Amino acid sequence: MHFLTRRNFLKTTTLAAAGAALSARSWGQVVGANHTIRAAVVGLNGRGRTHVKNLNAVPGVRVVALCDVDAMILRKNAQELGAGIKTYTDIRELLAASDIDVISVATPNHWHALMGIWACQAGKDVYMEKPISHNIWEGRQFVAAANKSRRVVQAGTQIRSSEGLIEAVAYVRSGQLGKVTAARGFCYKRRPSLGQVTGPQAVPANINYDLWSGPAPLIAPHRNSAKNGPVHYDWHWFWAYGNGDVGNQGIHQMDIARWFLGEAGLPRHTLSVGGRLGYVDDGQTPNTQTIVHDYATAPLIFEVRGLPGADGAAMDKYRGVSIGNVIDCEHGYIVSDSYFTASAYDLNGRLLKEFKGTDRLMQNFIDVVRSRKTAELYGPLEEAHVSSSLCHLGNISHQLGQSVVAGEAQAKLQGQPLLAEAHGRMVEHLASNQVDLAKASLTLGVPLAIDPKRECFIGPEAATANALLTRQYRAPFVVPAVAT
Numbered sequence: 001m002h003f004l005t006r007r008n009f010l011k012t013t014t015l016a017a018a019g020a021a022l023s024a025r026s027w028g029q030v031v032g033a034n035h036t037i038r039a040a041v042v043g044l045n046g047r048g049r050t051h052v053k054n055l056n057a058v059p060g061v062r063v064v065a066l067c068d069v070d071a072m073i074l075r076k077n078a079q080e081l082g083a084g085i086k087t088y089t090d091i092r093e094l095l096a097a098s099d100i101d102v103i104s105v106a107t108p109n110h111w112h113a114l115m116g117i118w119a120c121q122a123g124k125d126v127y128m129e130k131p132i133s134h135n136i137w138e139g140r141q142f143v144a145a146a147n148k149s150r151r152v153v154q155a156g157t158q159i160r161s162s163e164g165l166i167e168a169v170a171y172v173r174s175g176q177l178g179k180v181t182a183a184r185g186f187c188y189k190r191r192p193s194l195g196q197v198t199g200p201q202a203v204p205a206n207i208n209y210d211l212w213s214g215p216a217p218l219i220a221p222h223r224n225s226a227k228n229g230p231v232h233y234d235w236h237w238f239w240a241y242g243n244g245d246v247g248n249q250g251i252h253q254m255d256i257a258r259w260f261l262g263e264a265g266l267p268r269h270t271l272s273v274g275g276r277l278g279y280v281d282d283g284q285t286p287n288t289q290t291i292v293h294d295y296a297t298a299p300l301i302f303e304v305r306g307l308p309g310a311d312g313a314a315m316d317k318y319r320g321v322s323i324g325n326v327i328d329c330e331h332g333y334i335v336s337d338s339y340f341t342a343s344a345y346d347l348n349g350r351l352l353k354e355f356k357g358t359d360r361l362m363q364n365f366i367d368v369v370r371s372r373k374t375a376e377l378y379g380p381l382e383e384a385h386v387s388s389s390l391c392h393l394g395n396i397s398h399q400l401g402q403s404v405v406a407g408e409a410q411a412k413l414q415g416q417p418l419l420a421e422a423h424g425r426m427v428e429h430l431a432s433n434q435v436d437l438a439k440a441s442l443t444l445g446v447p448l449a450i451d452p453k454r455e456c457f458i459g460p461e462a463a464t465a466n467a468l469l470t471r472q473y474r475a476p477f478v479v480p481a482v483a484t
């Protein structure tokens with residue numbers, strides 16, 4: 001596989017002469033408490049705008065450059081920031097610039113690992129949105145590139161920066177509620193139909209679609225929702241670019257569930273049940289999904305619901321939670337129904353303790369860019385890689401699964417009480433949305449056995465499942481093999 005060395009990388013850019021890359025040592029000499037950190041934000045339609053705001057809010061940081069493949073979005077954001085902002089369409093030119101110290105990335109998922117690796121190789125520190133990968137293999141290459149280059153890489157898992165959640169995890173780990181019996185995550189978030197188009201859609205002239213597609217195949221979009229048009233945001237629901245809602249909203253709560261478990265790697269087994277149900281539209285990924293990861297400590301169980309709750313308006317709740325976590329323990333449980341707070345209860349539902357906090361992730365990134373003490377990052381790349389991989393594992397189980405008729409999934413899940421219980425609730429939820437499982441296509445995923453050390457599949461499904469650990473990259477947007 002093509003390995004993009006720093007030398008090759010700079011050679012391939014128009015600004016090669018700038019000789020942008022700094023070694024970890026030279027960076028350490030340049031940056032100090034008084035040095036203004038010059039930041040660039042990549043991908044500005046949605047989340048990237050928050051990056052601009054959050055970076056400019058950190059004392060001693062200045063957003064000096066923006067990069068987007070949509071000329072209209074780029075111009076609008078540059079105008080808002082005023083004179084002197086440099087703009088780029090191609091991240092390779094941005095990375096070759098010597099007047100940028102750090103980049104933060106909020107592009108679609110299929111670009112994350114490659115941009116992160118390129119940035120590390122170009123000597124930039126990186127704030128990378130979650131999920132940090134589009135597949136498991138490339139996530140591991142990104143981690144290796146960050147370690148090898150000794151760059152600071154913060155993953156955009158901001159919940160981990162909350163004082164409250166840090167305290168709640170320590171509280172559970174101290175054993176005050178007994179052992180964890182199940183770590184639950186929830187993404188009950190409304191996802192309406194995208195509608196259906198009749199054929200390939202034209203890409204607006206302001207979008208460089210070759211660069212937008214990057215490592216993914218260059219194929220015309222097959223979607224055009226009234227809200228987002230043919231290119232932006234709805235890519236989340238297409239396998240070539242996104243990872244469904246488990247890899248969109250759900251990655252946050254998947255990450256928190258695993259954090260409470262204290263499990264550092266992949267699980268031993270994974271199984272998904274779900275489908276894209278309640279409407280027929282252009283989207284591909286499940287809008288309803290239950291995934292169970294089998295860990296030695298306790299199971300991690302994750303639920304996605306995109307259809308509304310029983311009253312047809314508000315979303316369902318599980319013990320008060322639509323988007324968040326419930327951590328069941330022997331003598332009580334933790335509920336986190338907002339990003340930065342949590343509460344502990346005993347088994348009678350009596351409130352024992354409250355944990356409160358705020359989003360400190362961007363400030364922490366900049367602190368570590370200055371100190372180079374990467375152990376102090378709140379969103380370490382390795383953790384985000386493992387949690388991103390949990391989303392990919394569930395999706396691989398789903399993608400290799402088969403349609404089952406009503407009742408068949410329930411029967412087959414009897415040996416797994418936790419999953420059977422969650423599935424029963426999912427079936428009730430679907431019934432309240434008039435989804436007739438005798439007609440709709442529910443997919444019972446393939447049970448997957450995993451070798452957590454090698455981050456690959458073992459057992460009967462290994463051959464087919466291992467093929468989904470990575471993708472066919474489109475030259476020249478090829479993720480290099482960095483890990484040994």
Ligand SMILES: NC(=O)c1ccc[n+]([C@@H]2O[C@H](COP(=O)([O-])OP(=O)(O)OC[C@H]3O[C@@H](n4cnc5c(N)ncnc54)[C@H](O)[C@@H]3O)[C@@H](O)[C@H]2O)c1
Pocket residue numbers: 042043044045046047048067068069070073089091105106107108109111129130131156157158211212213214231232233234247248
């Ligand atoms: N941490 C959080 O809470 C949080 C919240 C929202 C989104 N996100 C993440 O942010 C990312 C972006 O999400 P979004 O909703 O803003 O998506 P979006 O589609 O609305 O915006 C993505 C932007 O990236 C640009 N882009 C695409 N390819 C590019 C390239 N090669 N170079 C430069 N720009 C490119 C697009 O033109 C667009 O402007 C996703 O990975 C998502 O998971 C994180």
